[in-house]
Amino acid sequence: MLTSVAALIVLAGLYSVHMMEEHGHIITGMNNQIVWGIPHVFAIFMIVAASGVLNVSSIGSVFNKPAYKARAPLAGLLSLAMLAGGLTVLMLDLGRPDRIIVAATNYNLTSVFAWNVLLYSAMFAAVVVYLWTMMEARMQPWSKHAGFVVFIWRFALTTGTGVIFSFLVARQAYGSAILPPMFIVISFAWGLAVFHIVQSAIYQWNGKMLDEYVQKRMKNLLGVFVVAALYFVVVYHLTNLYFARQVEFERFILADGGIYPLLFWAGYVVLGNLLPLLLIYLPGWGKTQHVAVASAMVILGGFAFLYVFIIGGQAFPLSIFPGFEVKSSFGDGVIGLYSPSLPEVLLGFGGVGIAFLITAVGIRVLNFVPREIPKKAL
Amino acid sequence: MSEINVQRRQFLKMSMGVAAVSIAPGIFLFDMAHGKADANKVRWGMLIETANCAEGCNDCVTACNTENGLSDGVSSTDSQWIRKIEIKDISTGRETSLPMMCQHCEHPPCVDVCPTGASFKRADGIVLVDKHLCIGCRYCMMACPYKARSFVHEPLQNQNPDVPRGRGTVESCTMCVHRIDQGQQPACAVACPNKSILFGNLNDPDSEIATRIRTVASAQVRADLGLNPGVRYQGL
Amino acid sequence: MLRLLSILAVLCLCIPAYATESSAIPKLDIGKGGECVKEPQWMRKNHMHLLTHQRDEVVHKGVRDDKISLKNCIECHASTKDDSVIARDDSFCVACHRYEAVKLDCFECHSGERKSAWLKRNSK
Structure with missing residues (x-):
């Protein structure tokens, strides 16, 4: 039932891609000021979470925690699914998706995007090999090595995602060296939140109860990841607030910018951080269902954060003439306007649908459901 | 001097000669590949005299649109290769009017970030988009500090045969490369009624533009970024 | 086994032969036509290589060899009726590409119209 809903969503996504091909990006809300929109929010969320969810397997294989080892295959599958979903969205939003072969055959070695093409495809391969070593008995001895490669590679991958923005000198929101580490820590929180949701769903449907010890850990x-991610975001904004030339931008994002401050404070800070932390740590709470709700909140907060970061960051006008008041016919000195249109939102959800389908089919066909190792063995 | 010494000297001389001969083409090819062989001869650029640029005058923009087949539209999804900007110094109140377009940087960020190499710099310093390679990712638009680039949001018809443009690719001022290659000046420079746009070869010390920038004060926009744009402004 | 293989081989040979016989070779409007680069059979096979090579030379180096430029091809091969190589089903580029089922990707950006005609129309 759910699978068919997901399939419908994927179809709707593909239909909107067809419309975008036919009519061009004019039918999206994107324009010459806001060049990356909702599809990029979805894609980057899924790619970042895909890297973060592997934390679960790394804790199992690299740091040898048996409770996490039992969950490593599921984490690997989720990572593949989200990577596939995110990359599909990113690719289909291109102006000329029919030329994807050009992107695969022409590399500009100074381009962060070109590095990411390599990082993503190698990540895909590495996770597939890792899954193979875990699920094929004869390959078990290699599992630790493969896990280590994946562990290293996903740091590189999330660094690459952060660097897409941190290497942009032009825009005030980006161009900061704190972005790659910030994205890495954020990926831990989002990835684990996605894992929590999928895990509770699987246990719920199979009528199983999560082991209390595992649940608590x-x-x-x-909780720790959410706090750490919030810390990096705070430092990022504090740094900007300290630099006089960045104060205007921070005022826009944190106070005057309409939808953006609202999403930042209500969406990211309250819904994405404070409420989940309460649900997790408040005495008497922190049960499975609380954690599932908290995880959903962390994910929603993540989307709010990316919307503010990506779209808000572009909406603030470029500072071409610092210290001058600027006006022109091309939106210089004016806050960029953006209202997401249905096709691009459908494209984003289509990517989520793809990730869901891959996960659902994977769990059905192969043995991905975590099997608890009896507590005595721990 | 003993005979052995002479022989050794000859051997050393000869081996150095061989080494030089074998390395030289490599160095030559390296220069070619980085466009250095021509780079010293030609770098096209512009000097814009803002004092003469009249507020409200839009002739350069109109000429550009006609030459390159742009729609004249000014909505946020329409392409604008050149635009007039009115700026006002917040602390002094001084107002200036100037045209803004691709600044044809020596170190263009758009070229660095382009994943396929569609954004590139010609040996004569003109920064272009090879639309055969452009996949429409818009990363160059994120990277450009001058907001010089536009994305073609709709399918186009009836393009100028000299200026191919199409849906789903990014475009910007080409300095009228099709005119330059025929020995003509860019359309905006020709159209300016006040002769505010001086086009020429920055690397030819005898050219008018090189003489002017040597003798009068001119500035680059966002010089702090160190991109060394080929378009300079006077009286900024 | 050998017989089976030989039958298969004969069949394989027959299919293309049958295909060419049954559907007529496309009739196209060659415009002014004529031979300026190489003879037609060679051009049918290799025009895309010439165009690709020329496009890289022009775009990246500014070496504009007018003789093998797309614009020059269109100048002669555009229909004398509507000045275009793509306007109708039997236009010069369309007819063949449709027959061969090869996607024609030039004219999303390039004009398919004869430049002299475009100039005449747009100078008014």
Whole structure:
């Protein structure tokens, strides 16, 4: 039932891609000021979470925690699914998706995007090999090595995602060296939140109960990651607030910018951080269902954060003439306007649908459901 | 001097000669590949005299649109290769009017970030988009500090045969490369009624533009970024 | 086994032969036509290589060899009726590309119209 809903969503996404091909990007809300929109929010969320969810397997294989080892295959599958979903969205939003072969055959070695093409495809391969070593008995001895490669590679991958923005000198929101580490820590929180949701769903449908010890450890880990991610975001904004030339931008994002401050404070800070932390740590709470709700909130907060970061960051006008008041016919000195249109939102959800389908089919066909190792063995 | 010494000297001389001969083409090819062989001869650029640029005058923009087949539209999804900007110094109140377009940087960020190499710099310093390679990712638009680039949001018809443009690719001022290659000046420079746009070869010390920038004060926009644009402004 | 293989081989040979016989070779409007680069059979096979090579030379180096430029091809091969190589089903580029089922990707950006005609229309 759910699978068919997901399939419908994917179809709707593909239909909007067809419309975008036919009519051009004019039918999206994107324009010459806001060049990346909702599809990029979805794509970057899924790619970042795909890298973060592997944390679960790394804790199992690299740091040898048996409770996480049992969950490593599921984490690997989720990572593949989200990577596939995110990359599909990114690719289909291109102006000329029919030329994807050009992107695969022409590399500009100074381009962060070109590095990411390599990082993503190698990540895909590495996770597939890792899954193979875990699920094929004869390959088990290699599992640790493969896990280590994946562990290193996903740091590189999320660094690459952060660097897409941190290497942009032009825009005030970006061009900061704190972005790659910030994205890495954020990826831990988002990835684990996605894992929590999928895990509770699987247990719910199979009528199983999550082992209390495992549940407690995993919810505490989520809490730690959420706090750490918030810390990086705070430092990022504090740095900007300290530089006089950045104060205007911060005022826009944090106070005057309409939808953006609202999404930042209500969406990211309250819904994405404070409420989940309460649900996790408040005495008497922190049960499975609380953690599931908290995870959903962390994910929604993540989307709010990316909307503010990506779209808000572009909406603030470029500072071409610092210290001057500027006006022109091309939106210089004016806040960029953006209202997402249905096709691009459908494209984004289509990517989520793809990730869901891959996960659902994977769990059905192969043995991905975590099997608890009896507590005595721990 | 003993005979052995002479022989050794000859051997050393000869081996150095061989080494030089074998390395030289490599160095030559390296220069070619980085466009250095021509780079010293020609770098096209512009000097814009803002004092003569009249507020409200839009002739350069109109000429550009006609030459390159742009629609004249000014909505946020329409392409604008050149635009007039009115700026006002916040602390002194001084107002200036000037045209803004691709600044044809020596170190263009758009070229660095382009994943396929569609954004590139010609040996004569003109920064272009090879639309055969452009996949429409818009990363160059994120990277450009001058907001010089536009994305073609709709399918186009009836393009100028000299200026191919199409849906789903990014475009910007080409300095009228099709005119330059025929020995003509860019359309905006020709159209300016006040002769505010001086086009020429920055690397030819005898050219008018090189003489002017040597003798009068001119500035680059966002010089702090160190991109060394080929378009300079006087009286900024 | 050998017989089976030989039958298969004969069949394979027959299909293309049958295909060419049954559907007529496309009739196209060659415009003014004529031979300026190489003879037609060679051009049918290799025009795309010439165009690709020329496009890289022009775009990246500014070497504009007018003889093998797309614009020059269109100048002669555009229909004498509507000045275009793409306007109708039997236009010069369309007819063949449709027959061969090869996507024609030039004219999303390039004008398919004869430049002299375009100039005449747009100078008014």
